Amino acid sequence: xxxxxxxxxxxxxxxxxxxxxxxxxxxxxxxxxxxxxxxxxxxxxxxxxxxxxxxxxxxxxxxxxxxxxxxxxxxxxxxxxxxxxxxxxxxxxxxxxxxxxxxxxxxxxxxxxxxxxxxxxxxxxxxxxxxxxxxxxxxxxxxxxxxxxxxxxxxxxxxxxxxxxxxxxxxxxxxxxxxxxxxxxxxxxxxxxxxxxxxxxxxxxxxxxxxxxxxxxxxxxxxxxxxxxxxxxxxxxxxxxxxxxxxxxxxxxxxxxxxxxxxxxxxxxxxxxxxxxxxxxxxxxxxxxxxxxxxxxxxxxxxxxxxxxxxxxxxxxxxxxxxxxxxxxxxxxxxxxxxxxxxxxxxxxxxxxxxxxxxxxxxxxxxxxxxxxxxxxxxxxxxx
Amino acid sequence: xxxxxxxxxxxxxxxxxxxxxxxxxxxxxxxxxxxxxxxxxxxxxxxxxxxxxxxxxxxxxxxxxxxxxxxxxxxxxxxxxxxxxxxxxxxxxxxxxxxxxxxxxxxxxxxxxxxxxxxxxxxxxxxxxxxxxxxxxxxxxxxxxxxxxxxxxxxxxxxxxxxxxxxxxxxxxxxxxxxxxxxxxxxxxxxxxxxxxxxxxxxxxxxxxxxxxxxxxxxxxxxxxxxxxxxxxxxxxxxxxxxxxxxxxxxxxxxxxxxxxxxxxxxxxxxxxxxxxxxxxxxxxxxxxxxxxxxxxxxxxxxxxxxxxxxxxxxxxxxxxxxxxxxxxxxxxxxxxxxxxxxxxxxxxxxxxxxxxxxxxxxxxxxxxxxxxxxxxxxxxxxx
Numbered sequence: 143x144x145x146x147x148x149x150x151x152x153x154x155x156x157x158x159x160x161x162x163x164x165x166x167x168x169x170x171x172x173x174x175x176x177x178x179x180x181x182x183x184x185x186x187x188x189x190x191x192x193x194x195x196x197x198x199x200x201x202x203x204x205x206x207x208x209x210x211x212x213x214x215x216x217x218x219x220x221x222x223x224x225x226x227x228x229x230x231x232x233x234x235x236x237x238x239x240x241x242x243x244x245x246x247x248x249x250x251x252x253x254x255x256x257x258x259x260x261x262x263x264x265x266x267x268x269x270x271x272x273x274x275x276x277x278x279x280x281x282x283x284x285x286x287x288x289x290x291x292x293x294x295x296x297x298x299x300x301x302x303x304x305x306x307x308x309x310x311x312x313x314x315x316x317x318x319x320x321x322x323x324x325x326x327x328x329x330x331x332x333x334x335x336x337x338x339x340x341x342x343x344x345x346x347x348x349x350x351x352x353x354x355x356x357x358x359x360x361x362x363x364x365x366x367x368x369x370x371x372x373x374x375x376x377x378x379x380x381x382x383x384x385x386x387x388x389x390x391x392x393x394x395x396x397x398x399x400x401x402x403x404x405x406x407x408x409x410x411x412x413x414x415x416x417x418x419x420x421x422x423x424x425x426x427x428x429x430x431x432x433x434x435x436x437x438x439x440x441x442x443x444x445x446x447x448x449x450x451x452x453x454x455x456x457x458x459x460x461x462x463x464x465x466x467x468x469x470x471x472x473x474x475x476x477x478x479x480x481x482x483x484x485x486x487x488x489x490x491x492x493x494x495x496x497x498x499x500x501x502x503x504x505x506x507x508x509x510x511x512x513x514x515x516x517x518x519x520x521x522x523x524x525x526x
Numbered sequence: 527x528x529x530x531x532x533x534x535x536x537x538x539x540x541x542x543x544x545x546x547x548x549x550x551x552x553x554x555x556x557x558x559x560x561x562x563x564x565x566x567x568x569x570x571x572x573x574x575x576x577x578x579x580x581x582x583x584x585x586x587x588x589x590x591x592x593x594x595x596x597x598x599x600x601x602x603x604x605x606x607x608x609x610x611x612x613x614x615x616x617x618x619x620x621x622x623x624x625x626x627x628x629x630x631x632x633x634x635x636x637x638x639x640x641x642x643x644x645x646x647x648x649x650x651x652x653x654x655x656x657x658x659x660x661x662x663x664x665x666x667x668x669x670x671x672x673x674x675x676x677x678x679x680x681x682x683x684x685x686x687x688x689x690x691x692x693x694x695x696x697x698x699x700x701x702x703x704x705x706x707x708x709x710x711x712x713x714x715x716x717x718x719x720x721x722x723x724x725x726x727x728x729x730x731x732x733x734x735x736x737x738x739x740x741x742x743x744x745x746x747x748x749x750x751x752x753x754x755x756x757x758x759x760x761x762x763x764x765x766x767x768x769x770x771x772x773x774x775x776x777x778x779x780x781x782x783x784x785x786x787x788x789x790x791x792x793x794x795x796x797x798x799x800x801x802x803x804x805x806x807x808x809x810x811x812x813x814x815x816x817x818x819x820x821x822x823x824x825x826x827x828x829x830x831x832x833x834x835x836x837x838x839x840x841x842x843x844x845x846x847x848x849x850x851x852x853x854x855x856x857x858x859x860x861x862x863x864x865x866x867x868x869x870x871x872x873x874x875x876x877x878x879x880x881x882x883x884x885x886x887x888x889x890x891x892x893x894x895x896x897x898x899x900x901x902x903x904x905x906x907x908x909x910x
Contacts, residue, residue, distance in 0.1 A: 147853075162553070169572075172869040442860050482554075487531055
């Protein structure tokens with residue numbers, strides 16, 4: 143198949159920052175790309191060959207979009223799966239598959255999948271409503287404190303809550319949900335696995351994640367993780383187990399806990415380029431976006447090793463600022479060594495909105511970590 | 527000045543591959559960018575915010591385009607300088623300046639500039655026509671063999687010819703030209719110098735260039751050059767001398783000869799991102815395109831060091847093929863370690879047309895060089 147400067151057409155469902163970064167590769171390879179997104183201000187709007195505005199959850203919209211492409215992928219999980227299934231039936235190549243997406247999309251089903259495939263994960267129980275959950279608590283099936291998760295449509299800090307008292311229950315929406323015990327972990331880790339159509343598999347190095355305590359968003363992603371080789375090997379093994387069980391095509395980001403007993407527990411996965419792999423643009427031989435494109439087009443996978451250590455800092459909207467965005471002190475961080483800001487192109491900031499990220503690379507991970515902290519203390523995402 | 531997701535407008539004259547690669551940075555920083563190019567099939571057509579079709583040599587077209595931007599730059603030297611001068615007079619920031627472009631655009635004036643600034647360069651003589659040149663030969667002012675160069679509009683192998691016999695004169699066009707003795711050189715080297723509006727200056731490592739003997743196009747660019755530290759220092763010093771004399775803003779690529787006596791002679795310069803710096807996308811902390819944007823926006827310059835060694839191979843159209851391009855065996859080179867193809871997006875190939883380039887990175891420059899040769903022997907730019 144000839145993808146380069148040819149009539150081949152790639153479709154991407156979703157036009158956010160992940161899609162935008164996928165377009166760096168489609169531009170580099172001159173692959174004709176069309177994007178569907180509900181917003182006319184989507185970061186993907188330029189740099190694709192065609193942009194279509196439409197609802198990603200609407201069957202007809204997704205189906206009609208998909209009928210006009212040769213390979214269809216997505217950068218967000220909240221898309222109409224029935225449409226993907228019909229497209230697959232009619233011969234459109236959908237990567238990752240509708241089946242993979244079905245397994246991932248509902249966090250309850252995802253957990254059941256891990257249990258069936260003997261993939262280590264935290265204990266869990268699933269409830270169809272807030273009443274059922276309350277009933278579970280009343281009968282001591284669930285004990286406070288616990289982690290509450292909406293099984294659907296959670297994204298970057300929405301849909302996840304730590305319940306520490308009975309009062310916390312009042313703030314929860316009445317939706318299908320899942321409860322897990324609080325994990326006493328040493329580290330949160332992630333491994334990105336790439337798998338192409340032919341089944342070639344490669345893993346990226348283990349990364350270490352630090353979360354913002356309130357916003358529940360990643361603050362630093364550190365590659366390589368500062369953990370022993372044993373734990374690295376263990377984390378990679380578990381990630382490959384998930385990959386093997388899913389038989390996905392494309393990037394699979396596997397988020398894990400390293401417990402106090404050095405157990406590795408899978409937290410959740412995303413079958414697409416992921417925040418935990420953004421560092422790869424500057425640090426890796428092949429970044430996760432190019433790797434995703436290689437995988438879904440069944441091209442050979444690229445080298446997943448790092449040239450240098452990389453740390454990623456999310457740029458999220460500061461509290462108390464809503465409106466036209468200003469990146470205060472951005473020129474100061476650009477003066478620091480090995481610092482690259484990525485501005486997603488959202489014109490409006492609001493508290494905790496993901497507006498961009500900054501990568502810090504250095505031969506020495508400790509130095510990179512120090513500069514990352516300076517970056518974090520210097521730049522502010524505010525409004526005019 | 528706020529450039530990021532703001533109302534600031536950058537204009538680029540020229541929409542070819544260099545402009546396309548500049549757009550990776552304007553997308554990454556979300557800088558509003560508008561491009562002017564004569565072709566509706568320009569590689570820049572997508573990924574900019576606005577695309578205008580028009581003649582770059584036409585005064586009104588360039589002037590009207592420039593009136594609507596805050597900073598104006600170019601990715602090709604063949605633009606109307608008078609329009610740039612008028613725009614500067616009226617307060618538009620033009621970087622590099624019209625003055626820099628005037629000095630560079632005519633190779634004769636460029637050589638006179640070197641002479642005035644005591645910058646080492648090969649001897650030369652300038653002729654207003656082919657008749658004058660013939661007269662010079664008849665009177666032994668020029669001796670065969672020599673290098674003939676059109677003083678204007680030469681680009682990638684056009685406008686340069688080695689004259690070995692009197693017969694060779696018949697194939698030359700009757701234009702203003704310049705003659706230089708054939709230089710017996712050990713190496714062709716290049717140094718990229720970046721200089722921002724405030725005068726901050728940084729040099730990239732010295733690279734080594736190998737030319738295709740017939741097409742007169744670069745075949746391999748090797749970074750770092752495999753030369754002694756003394757010669758590296760000498761080459762950088764000469765490049766900085768040119769930069770200081772020109773007082774340019776943006777990237778300046780300085781091409782040089784290392785003679786058999788280890789003299790460094792400036793061959794020619796380009797005040798823009800350059801083929802000899804393409805390796806920097808994968809190998810450098812800050813690539814030349816981002817650096818150009820940083821420089822013309824007066825942002826701090828980024829680190830010019832390399833993470834790894836990098837080699838660049840041009841992808842030029844194979845002889846005997848004209849038509850819809852096919853990149854034969856591209857999937858085979860993508861299987862090799864550290865290999866990234868860049869496809870410029872020209873739909874039609876013809877012999878020796880620059881269609882793309884391939885970067886090979888590796889911690890070991892010798893390994894990279896070996897893989898580069900495999901790349902060259904494997905991929906073919908042919909037509910359907």
